[in-house]
Amino acid sequence: MGSTHSWKWTSYLPLQCASHSVRLRSQYNNQSSPWMQKTLPGIQEQDIRIFPEDQIREVNSTVTFCCIVPKGKSFSRMYLKRYEGTIINTKKISEHVHTLTVHLDQESENWSDVICNTTTGNSSGVCFHAGYPPGESDLQCETRDLDSIDCVWNVGKKTNEYPLIARKYHLEGRLCNDVKSGKCSQKLPVEAGERNWTLTVENPLGKLELHDTADLTRRVHMLAPQDVVASTVNARNLSLKWSWTVQKYSHLNLTCQVDVRDREANATTENFGVGLTAAVINSLRPFWDYNVRVRCGTAQHFWKWGDWSPSVTIRTKRDVPDALDVWMKVKDDRTVITWKKPLASQSHGDILGYEVAWAKTKEKNQPNKTEVPSSNYSLALQLDPSEDYTIMVTARNINGSSLPSTITVPRRNPVSDKPKVNTSWINGSNGGFTLSWSHSPDATCGYIVDWCPAFGDCTVEWLKVPPNRTNARILSENFKDGLRYLLSISACTEGAPMLLHRREGYIRETKIEGELFKLHVDPKVSDVEVSWDPIPLEKQTAAIQGYVLYYYDSGSIFNMSTENPEATRLTAKNLNISTYTFTLTAQTALGLCGNSSTSITLNPSADNLIMLILISLVAVFIVLSTITILCYKHWA
Structure with missing residues (x-):
């Protein structure tokens, strides 16, 4: 009693469009x-009008527009322009008032229009915009230089905002x-201690506050090091130094990563120190180009890695070559020592x-030596087959010679108690061979797998396998289809290599095309x-698994076969006297x-021929005798 009371109600229809009434009464003790x-x-207009005017509404809301047609005019239609929303319905309120209800199910690209036409061609329109209220979330703040704060957040739905309703x-x-992709920076002093940081977001559809609580001295996102250079460069290591644009970094306990990349791989090393401005990189290749960059973070209360510095290219100094990868191939009376061309x-x-x-291995005298041009990667030697030999190969560049690579060539005299190594078959797959073998206790330094075509002279290829693998x-770029290869597995020992297994097969x-046999x-x-x-x-x-011989005359076809791939003859038996065609084919997996x-x-046999001649002679004799007797009796 004695106070002011209020009541509020919002009509779905703009108040200008029609009369709105409210009744009120009080009740006390029934x-x-x-x-x-x-x-x-409602209002009466002399011209056609649409309400509400210039509305900003939230996406997924429903709005009703009304068109007031003055007296003497007739309503024709209402429609949307530059908007693809869902029209729920149109409705006639009175003779001069019509409505259009729209569900705003998508955002406006700009201002959209509602147009109303009369039958006489008069028209009017209003603008509206459908957008989103602030929906930002997940505020997170940090500092980069300890003299300012940088905050980021999740923007949420924010697309095609018209400047009138842009968020502030x-x-x-x-x-x-300068707000870009949910980021904002302000110059503010950063002091130790936890405090609350607040971001306010506002547009005509709503207002939002985001908060983050943090001690920004523990959230230092460092800037990139500047002026990264190599202060010292050696063949296998180098020293880096850099500087900081933020003086306060010199008091921080830092951890820095140095990213070292070359054309083949990359590696990262870490260094620690207060105000760190230098690092040493080891285990580099001589005369090799490296791209180096640095980034740092705080070691205590690590927050995140800072930005990478610009990459710098550094070439290490030259050095002697690495030791060569050496192997051998023994054939007939020659031993070919071969080595792989050194990579860059x-x-x-x-x-x-x-x-x-x-x-000779047992001799200690001065060894024989010979120079091989840089374009050659093998040397054929005539060695005494009854002696073991020690071979040493070195490579030389402008800085000197590599460490010698040593291999022992065993004597070739057959040893009676040495078991013979059998050759087994292997099938290639996917352009290569997959090999496995039993562990050998003799393989103290690993295994060597070498391969070469099974015929003719060839350049042997090989692969060295560590002792813990069997x-x-x-794979080889020289592999060819339809070519038989011989693969050998040898144990690497302190002395001469020991042959363990042989394999033979095709990739x-x-x-097999064309005629294969000379019959x-x-x-x-x-x-x-x-x-x-x-x-x-x-x-x-293709591997020959046997042979099939077909033979036929004018009437029948016969065949016979053998599964012996070493066979060189087949015999067709009990043939008739006739002309036969023989066709030999090779049996393969294809x-x-x-x-x-x-x-x-085939002609008649000799006995039949002699009998035929005797019968012919007797017949001729009888004929001649008969003619003689007759002629004698009637000689006159």
């Missing part, structure tokens, strides 16, 4: 006062003039040449022996191939 009515009449940001009460990361400069020295995947077999036919009474020359390995683009044919005619 007695009610008379109704008191208040009416707010205030950090610690100061307007953020191993040569440490241009290779000027190689030196090969050899001597498998390898063999991929290919069908020889030897008829024997009613049998025919078909023989052929052994097939050279270079012609076997089917029959290499077809070669020849023909032969």
Whole structure:
């Protein structure tokens, strides 16, 4: 009693569009006062009008627009322009008032329009914009120089905002003039101790406050080091130094990462110290280009890594070459010592040449030596097969010679108690060979797998495997389909390598094309022996598993076969006197191939021929005798 009371209600329809009435009465002790009515009449316009005007509404809200048509005019239609929202309905309120209800299910790209037309061509329109209220979240603040704060947050839904409803940001009460992707910086003193940091976001659709509580002296996001240079450069290490643009960094306990990259890989080292401005990088390759960059963070209360410095390129100094990777191939009376061409990361400069020295292992005298040009990577030696030899190979560049790579060539005399190494078959897959073998206690320094085509002269290739592995995947850019390879697995020992296993196979077999065999036919009474020359390995683009011999005359086809790939003859028996065609094919995993044919005619046997001649002679004698007797009787 005696105070002012208020009541508020919002109509879905703008108040200008139609009359709105409200009745009010009081009630006390079950007695009610008379109704008191208040009416707010709609407006009457001389021109066509639309309400509400220039509205800013939230996406996913519903708004009703009304069109007031003056007397003497007739309503035609209402529609949207530059907006693809969902029209819920249109409704006639009175003869001169019509409404359009729209669900704002998407954001406006700019201002959108509602247009109302009369039947006489008059029209009017109003603008509206659908947008989002502030929806930022997750405020997080830090400092970069200890004299300012930098805050970031999750922007949320903020796209296509018209400048009229653009959001305004205030950090610690100061307007953020340059807001990019949810970031704001302010010059504020940073002191030790935890405090509250506040960001205020506001637009016509709402206001939001975000808070972050932190001690920013424990959230230092460092700037990048400046002027990174190499103060000292050696063959296998270098020293870096840099400077700071923020003087307060010199009092911080820092941890710095040095990222070292080359054309093959990258590595990161860490250094620690107060106001750190230098670092040493070890284990580098001589005469090699490296790209180096540095970033730092606080060691105590680590927050995050700072920015990387610009990358600088540094070339280490030259050094002697690395030791060569050496192997050997023994064939007939020759021993070929071969080595892999040093990579750029191993040569440490241009290779000027190689030196090969050899001597009998049991002798201590001066070894034989020879120079090999830098373009060659092997040397053939004539060695005494009854002696062990120690071979040493070095590479030389402008800085000197590498450490010698040593290999022992064993004597080739057969040892009776040494078991023979058998050769087993292996199938290639996916362009290479997958090998596995049993562990050998003799392999004190690992294993060597070498491979080469199974025929002719070749440049042997090899792979060295550590002692703890008994498998390898063999790949080579020189591998070819349809070519048989011989692979050897040897144990690396303190002395000469020990052969453990042999494998033979193809990367991929290919069908043998054309005629493969040179056939020889030897008829024997009613049998025919078909023989052929052994097939050279270079012609076997697939492994021969056996042979099939087809033979046929004008009436029938016969065949016989053998599963012996070493066979060189097959015999067809009990043949009739006729002309036969013989076709020999090789049996492979890809089917029959290499077809070669020849023909032969079988004649009667010698006994039959003699009998036929005797019968003919007797017949001639009888005829001649008869003619003689008749002529004698009638000679007159």
